[in-house]
Amino acid sequence: MPIKFPFAKTKKQAETQSLGLDHTHLPKHVAIIMDGNGRWAKNRGMPRIAGHKEGMGVVKRIVSYASDLGVQVLTLYAFSTENWKRPKNEVEFLMKLPVDFLNTYLPELIEKNVQVRTIGDFDVLPPHTKNAVQEAIQRTKDNDGLVLNFALNYGSRFEMVHAVRQIAEKVKEGVLDPSDISEEMFSSELYTSELIEPDLLIRTSGEQRLSNFLLWQLAYAEFWFTEVYWPDFNESHFEKALYDFQNRKRRFGGV
Numbered sequence: 001m002p003i004k005f006p007f008a009k010t011k012k013q014a015e016t017q018s019l020g021l022d023h024t025h026l027p028k029h030v031a032i033i034m035d036g037n038g039r040w041a042k043n044r045g046m047p048r049i050a051g052h053k054e055g056m057g058v059v060k061r062i063v064s065y066a067s068d069l070g071v072q073v074l075t076l077y078a079f080s081t082e083n084w085k086r087p088k089n090e091v092e093f094l095m096k097l098p099v100d101f102l103n104t105y106l107p108e109l110i111e112k113n114v115q116v117r118t119i120g121d122f123d124v125l126p127p128h129t130k131n132a133v134q135e136a137i138q139r140t141k142d143n144d145g146l147v148l149n150f151a152l153n154y155g156s157r158f159e160m161v162h163a164v165r166q167i168a169e170k171v172k173e174g175v176l177d178p179s180d181i182s183e184e185m186f187s188s189e190l191y192t193s194e195l196i197e198p199d200l201l202i203r204t205s206g207e208q209r210l211s212n213f214l215l216w217q218l219a220y221a222e223f224w225f226t227e228v229y230w231p232d233f234n235e236s237h238f239e240k241a242l243y244d245f246q247n248r249k250r251r252f253g254g255v
Protein backbone atom coordinates (compact mmCIF):
# COMPACT_ATOMS: atom_id res chain seq x y z
CA MET A 1 0.00 0.00 0.00
CA PRO A 2 1.64 3.26 -1.10
CA ILE A 3 1.86 5.46 2.01
CA LYS A 4 1.03 9.07 1.09
CA PHE A 5 2.09 10.51 4.40
CA PRO A 6 5.51 10.30 6.04
CA PHE A 7 5.72 8.51 9.41
CA ALA A 8 2.37 6.78 8.82
CA LYS A 9 2.96 3.03 9.23
CA THR A 10 -0.65 1.93 8.80
CA LYS A 11 -3.66 2.90 6.70
CA LYS A 12 -5.33 4.20 9.86
CA GLN A 13 -2.36 6.43 10.58
CA ALA A 14 -2.37 7.74 7.00
CA GLU A 15 -6.10 8.50 7.29
CA THR A 16 -5.79 10.33 10.60
CA GLN A 17 -2.59 12.10 9.62
CA SER A 18 -4.59 13.65 6.77
CA LEU A 19 -6.76 15.17 9.54
CA GLY A 20 -3.74 16.72 11.20
CA LEU A 21 -2.85 14.02 13.72
CA ASP A 22 0.95 13.79 13.92
CA HIS A 23 1.86 10.15 14.57
CA THR A 24 5.32 11.01 15.70
CA HIS A 25 3.95 12.82 18.77
CA LEU A 26 1.14 10.59 20.00
CA PRO A 27 0.68 10.12 23.73
CA LYS A 28 2.50 6.90 24.66
CA HIS A 29 0.09 5.96 27.46
CA VAL A 30 -3.59 6.97 27.42
CA ALA A 31 -5.72 6.38 30.55
CA ILE A 32 -9.51 6.55 30.32
CA ILE A 33 -12.23 6.92 32.98
CA MET A 34 -15.17 5.45 31.04
CA ASP A 35 -17.99 7.36 32.76
CA GLY A 36 -21.64 7.99 31.94
CA ASN A 37 -22.88 4.47 31.17
CA GLY A 38 -25.72 4.57 33.75
CA ARG A 39 -26.93 8.03 32.70
CA TRP A 40 -26.78 7.03 29.04
CA ALA A 41 -29.14 4.12 29.78
CA LYS A 42 -31.41 6.18 32.08
CA ASN A 43 -31.87 8.82 29.37
CA ARG A 44 -33.18 6.03 27.12
CA GLY A 45 -35.44 4.49 29.72
CA MET A 46 -33.16 1.44 29.86
CA PRO A 47 -31.65 -0.35 32.88
CA ARG A 48 -28.11 0.75 33.92
CA ILE A 49 -26.67 -2.57 32.79
CA ALA A 50 -27.69 -1.70 29.20
CA GLY A 51 -25.28 1.23 29.42
CA HIS A 52 -22.47 -1.02 30.61
CA LYS A 53 -23.14 -3.46 27.78
CA GLU A 54 -23.12 -0.66 25.21
CA GLY A 55 -19.98 0.70 26.84
CA MET A 56 -18.22 -2.62 26.37
CA GLY A 57 -18.74 -2.34 22.61
CA VAL A 58 -17.07 1.07 22.69
CA VAL A 59 -14.10 -0.47 24.51
CA LYS A 60 -13.59 -2.86 21.58
CA ARG A 61 -13.68 -0.01 19.04
CA ILE A 62 -11.34 2.28 20.98
CA VAL A 63 -8.88 -0.56 21.69
CA SER A 64 -8.72 -1.37 17.97
CA TYR A 65 -8.32 2.29 17.06
CA ALA A 66 -5.59 2.93 19.65
CA SER A 67 -3.78 -0.20 18.50
CA ASP A 68 -3.96 0.84 14.83
CA LEU A 69 -2.69 4.34 15.67
CA GLY A 70 0.31 3.01 17.57
CA VAL A 71 -0.57 4.07 21.12
CA GLN A 72 1.73 2.01 23.39
CA VAL A 73 -0.40 1.64 26.54
CA LEU A 74 -4.15 2.05 27.10
CA THR A 75 -5.36 1.88 30.71
CA LEU A 76 -9.13 1.60 31.19
CA TYR A 77 -10.83 2.16 34.56
CA ALA A 78 -13.25 -0.76 34.40
CA PHE A 79 -14.11 -1.31 38.09
CA SER A 80 -13.13 0.72 41.14
CA THR A 81 -12.91 -0.42 44.74
CA GLU A 82 -15.94 1.84 45.37
CA ASN A 83 -18.03 0.04 42.72
CA TRP A 84 -18.75 -2.85 45.14
CA LYS A 85 -21.31 -0.52 46.77
CA ARG A 86 -23.53 -0.70 43.68
CA PRO A 87 -26.68 -2.91 43.65
CA LYS A 88 -25.86 -6.65 43.77
CA ASN A 89 -27.37 -7.37 40.35
CA GLU A 90 -25.30 -4.60 38.74
CA VAL A 91 -22.05 -5.85 40.31
CA GLU A 92 -22.84 -9.40 39.17
CA PHE A 93 -23.47 -8.13 35.63
CA LEU A 94 -20.25 -6.11 35.63
CA MET A 95 -18.25 -9.11 36.83
CA LYS A 96 -19.45 -11.06 33.79
CA LEU A 97 -18.37 -8.41 31.28
CA PRO A 98 -14.70 -9.47 31.14
CA VAL A 99 -15.86 -13.01 30.31
CA ASP A 100 -18.20 -11.78 27.54
CA PHE A 101 -15.59 -9.35 26.20
CA LEU A 102 -12.80 -11.94 26.04
CA ASN A 103 -15.01 -14.73 24.68
CA THR A 104 -15.81 -12.57 21.67
CA TYR A 105 -12.71 -10.40 21.33
CA LEU A 106 -9.62 -12.24 22.60
CA PRO A 107 -8.88 -13.81 19.16
CA GLU A 108 -8.83 -10.33 17.60
CA LEU A 109 -6.64 -8.99 20.43
CA ILE A 110 -4.17 -11.82 19.79
CA GLU A 111 -4.29 -11.17 16.05
CA LYS A 112 -3.54 -7.48 16.75
CA ASN A 113 -0.54 -8.42 18.94
CA VAL A 114 -2.20 -6.77 21.99
CA GLN A 115 -0.94 -7.64 25.47
CA VAL A 116 -3.65 -7.79 28.16
CA ARG A 117 -2.70 -6.75 31.71
CA THR A 118 -4.56 -5.66 34.84
CA ILE A 119 -3.95 -3.42 37.83
CA GLY A 120 -5.91 -3.64 41.07
CA ASP A 121 -6.70 -6.04 43.90
CA PHE A 122 -7.27 -8.99 41.56
CA ASP A 123 -7.51 -11.87 44.05
CA VAL A 124 -10.93 -10.90 45.48
CA LEU A 125 -12.66 -10.92 42.08
CA PRO A 126 -15.14 -13.79 41.40
CA PRO A 127 -13.52 -16.98 40.02
CA HIS A 128 -15.22 -16.73 36.60
CA THR A 129 -13.90 -13.19 36.17
CA LYS A 130 -10.40 -14.10 37.34
CA ASN A 131 -10.21 -17.22 35.15
CA ALA A 132 -11.18 -15.38 31.97
CA VAL A 133 -8.77 -12.50 32.62
CA GLN A 134 -5.90 -14.78 33.69
CA GLU A 135 -6.31 -16.80 30.48
CA ALA A 136 -6.15 -13.59 28.40
CA ILE A 137 -3.05 -12.40 30.29
CA GLN A 138 -1.39 -15.76 29.76
CA ARG A 139 -2.28 -16.01 26.07
CA THR A 140 -1.08 -12.47 25.28
CA LYS A 141 1.95 -12.19 27.61
CA ASP A 142 4.49 -12.42 24.75
CA ASN A 143 2.73 -9.89 22.52
CA ASP A 144 4.59 -6.60 22.08
CA GLY A 145 1.91 -4.41 20.53
CA LEU A 146 -0.54 -2.22 22.43
CA VAL A 147 -0.57 -2.95 26.18
CA LEU A 148 -4.27 -3.09 27.12
CA ASN A 149 -4.32 -2.53 30.87
CA PHE A 150 -7.63 -2.96 32.71
CA ALA A 151 -7.98 -1.37 36.14
CA LEU A 152 -10.07 -3.97 37.96
CA ASN A 153 -11.05 -3.52 41.59
CA TYR A 154 -8.56 -0.67 41.53
CA GLY A 155 -8.22 2.18 44.02
CA SER A 156 -5.24 4.52 43.97
CA ARG A 157 -5.18 5.27 47.70
CA PHE A 158 -5.33 1.52 48.47
CA GLU A 159 -2.48 1.03 45.99
CA MET A 160 -0.36 3.75 47.63
CA VAL A 161 -0.99 2.55 51.18
CA HIS A 162 0.03 -0.96 50.05
CA ALA A 163 3.24 0.49 48.59
CA VAL A 164 4.00 2.34 51.85
CA ARG A 165 3.45 -0.88 53.84
CA GLN A 166 5.86 -2.77 51.58
CA ILE A 167 8.53 -0.12 52.05
CA ALA A 168 7.89 0.11 55.82
CA GLU A 169 8.36 -3.66 56.09
CA LYS A 170 11.80 -3.37 54.42
CA VAL A 171 12.81 -0.62 56.85
CA LYS A 172 11.53 -2.71 59.77
CA GLU A 173 13.56 -5.72 58.53
CA GLY A 174 16.61 -3.50 58.35
CA VAL A 175 17.13 -4.00 54.60
CA LEU A 176 16.20 -0.40 53.81
CA ASP A 177 17.20 2.90 55.37
CA PRO A 178 14.47 5.63 55.33
CA SER A 179 16.94 8.00 53.69
CA ASP A 180 17.03 5.63 50.69
CA ILE A 181 13.27 5.94 50.04
CA SER A 182 12.81 7.74 46.70
CA GLU A 183 10.04 8.53 44.17
CA GLU A 184 11.45 5.77 41.94
CA MET A 185 11.33 3.27 44.80
CA PHE A 186 7.74 4.23 45.62
CA SER A 187 6.74 3.91 41.94
CA SER A 188 8.34 0.46 41.82
CA GLU A 189 5.96 -0.73 44.56
CA LEU A 190 2.82 0.28 42.63
CA TYR A 191 0.71 -1.99 40.38
CA THR A 192 1.95 0.13 37.44
CA SER A 193 5.66 -0.44 38.18
CA GLU A 194 6.30 -2.01 34.76
CA LEU A 195 4.41 0.63 32.77
CA ILE A 196 5.37 4.09 31.52
CA GLU A 197 3.29 6.79 33.22
CA PRO A 198 0.15 8.05 31.45
CA ASP A 199 0.66 11.23 29.43
CA LEU A 200 -3.01 11.70 28.62
CA LEU A 201 -6.08 11.13 30.81
CA ILE A 202 -9.51 11.13 29.17
CA ARG A 203 -12.70 11.28 31.23
CA THR A 204 -16.16 11.13 29.68
CA SER A 205 -19.61 12.34 30.86
CA GLY A 206 -18.62 15.82 31.99
CA GLU A 207 -17.19 14.86 35.38
CA GLN A 208 -13.84 16.51 36.05
CA ARG A 209 -12.50 14.44 38.94
CA LEU A 210 -9.85 11.71 39.27
CA SER A 211 -12.11 9.47 41.39
CA ASN A 212 -9.22 7.69 43.08
CA PHE A 213 -7.63 6.73 39.74
CA LEU A 214 -3.81 6.72 39.23
CA LEU A 215 -3.35 9.65 41.66
CA TRP A 216 0.46 9.24 41.74
CA GLN A 217 0.93 8.22 38.13
CA LEU A 218 -1.03 11.13 36.58
CA ALA A 219 1.22 13.81 38.13
CA TYR A 220 2.41 15.09 34.74
CA ALA A 221 -0.43 13.94 32.47
CA GLU A 222 -2.61 16.18 30.31
CA PHE A 223 -6.30 15.93 31.24
CA TRP A 224 -8.97 15.93 28.53
CA PHE A 225 -12.65 16.02 29.49
CA THR A 226 -15.75 15.59 27.34
CA GLU A 227 -19.47 15.85 28.07
CA VAL A 228 -19.99 12.77 25.88
CA TYR A 229 -21.20 9.69 27.77
CA TRP A 230 -18.93 6.66 27.30
CA PRO A 231 -21.46 4.66 25.26
CA ASP A 232 -21.54 7.54 22.75
CA PHE A 233 -17.74 7.96 22.71
CA ASN A 234 -16.16 7.07 19.36
CA GLU A 235 -12.97 7.21 17.30
CA SER A 236 -13.53 10.87 16.40
CA HIS A 237 -13.70 11.89 20.07
CA PHE A 238 -10.57 9.84 20.77
CA GLU A 239 -8.79 11.43 17.82
CA LYS A 240 -9.83 14.93 19.03
CA ALA A 241 -8.31 14.15 22.45
CA LEU A 242 -5.04 13.07 20.81
CA TYR A 243 -5.09 16.12 18.54
CA ASP A 244 -5.63 18.48 21.52
CA PHE A 245 -2.88 16.66 23.42
CA GLN A 246 -0.48 17.37 20.57
CA ASN A 247 -1.39 21.04 20.43
CA ARG A 248 -0.91 21.83 24.08
CA LYS A 249 2.38 23.13 25.39
CA ARG A 250 3.64 20.37 27.59
CA ARG A 251 5.81 21.41 30.59
CA PHE A 252 7.23 19.17 33.30
CA GLY A 253 7.76 22.05 35.76
CA GLY A 254 10.34 23.50 33.37
CA VAL A 255 9.99 26.65 31.21
Ligand SMILES: CCc1cc(N2CCCCCC2)n2ncc(-c3ccc(F)cc3)c2n1
Nearest residue numbers: 034052055056078079094097098101133150
Ligand atom coordinates in the same frame (compact mmCIF):
# COMPACT_ATOMS: atom_id res chain seq x y z
C1 LIG B 1 -15.08 -5.75 35.54
C2 LIG B 1 -15.92 -4.63 35.11
C3 LIG B 1 -15.86 -4.28 33.66
C4 LIG B 1 -16.76 -3.33 33.18
C5 LIG B 1 -16.73 -3.00 31.84
N1 LIG B 1 -17.61 -2.04 31.38
C6 LIG B 1 -18.46 -1.28 32.29
C7 LIG B 1 -17.81 -0.06 32.77
C8 LIG B 1 -17.34 0.92 31.79
C9 LIG B 1 -17.72 0.80 30.39
C10 LIG B 1 -17.07 -0.36 29.68
C11 LIG B 1 -17.77 -1.66 29.98
N2 LIG B 1 -15.82 -3.63 31.02
N3 LIG B 1 -15.57 -3.49 29.70
C12 LIG B 1 -14.56 -4.31 29.38
C13 LIG B 1 -14.13 -4.98 30.52
C14 LIG B 1 -13.03 -5.93 30.62
C15 LIG B 1 -12.28 -6.03 31.79
C16 LIG B 1 -11.22 -6.89 31.86
C17 LIG B 1 -10.88 -7.66 30.76
F1 LIG B 1 -9.83 -8.50 30.81
C18 LIG B 1 -11.62 -7.57 29.58
C19 LIG B 1 -12.68 -6.70 29.51
C20 LIG B 1 -14.95 -4.54 31.56
N4 LIG B 1 -14.95 -4.90 32.86
